[in-house]
Amino acid sequence: MQVEGLLMACHYYPPCPEPARVVGGLEHTDPSLFTVLAQDGVGGLQVRLRDGRWADVPPEPGALLVNIGDVLKVRCPVVSNDEYESVEHRVVIKSCEDARVSIALFFNPAKRQESDLFGPLPELLTAGKQQRYRAFTLTEFMSSRREHGHGTKSIDQFRIAHE
Ligand SMILES: O=C(O)CCC(=O)C(=O)O
Numbered sequence: 411m412q413v414e415g416l417l418m419a420c421h422y423y424p425p426c427p428e429p430a431r432v433v434g435g436l437e438h439t440d441p442s443l444f445t446v447l448a449q450d451g452v453g454g455l456q457v458r459l460r461d462g463r464w465a466d467v468p469p470e471p472g473a474l475l476v477n478i479g480d481v482l483k484v485r486c487p488v489v490s491n492d493e494y495e496s497v498e499h500r501v502v503i504k505s506c507e508d509a510r511v512s513i514a515l516f517f518n519p520a521k522r523q524e525s526d527l528f529g530p531l532p533e534l535l536t537a538g539k540q541q542r543y544r545a546f547t548l549t550e551f552m553s554s555r556r557e558h559g560h561g562t563k564s565i566d567q568f569r570i571a572h573e
Pocket residue numbers: 419421435440447449455499501512513514
């Protein structure tokens with residue numbers, strides 16, 4: 411389903427007799443502004459910590475998870491000054507018996523013309539805050555993801571090198 415930038419993805423992860431030998435969902439960051447995720451009680455979602463280790467995100471009944479996506483990280487220098495990140499996440503299979511279901515709602519920019527540029531919002535680039543990313547179009551961003559993968563490397567292509 412896609413409605414002006416809103417995209418819903420429903421995931422079904424079948425149970426597996428040998429969970430340790432399969433991948434549920436490969437590691438990636440979301441290309442959205444932000445994502446709202448509902449997961450059932452089976453578990454399996456993991457996020458990568460700053461030290462590189464993977465940590466479980468245990469399901470909380472009734473809770474929705476909000477993930478910062480790559481576009482918001484770039485757009486708002488307030489939250490991208492290495493304080494908040496578009497976190498890398500993946501799904502591992504936890505159960506031999508239970509299938510897992512999750513629903514992700516991606517809030518994407520609706521504007522996708524070549525004239526629509528996504529860079530740090532000028533009003534948020536306050537004094538002393540360096541611009542970390544150059545502006546890009548969504549076409550550029552998505553082709554960078556195809557070329558460099560769905561991890562953090564694709565957004566790094568737009569990073570401005572500061573001495
Ligand atoms: O199934 C999940 O919990 C995660 C799904 C996900 O990361 C995604 O759709 O981008």
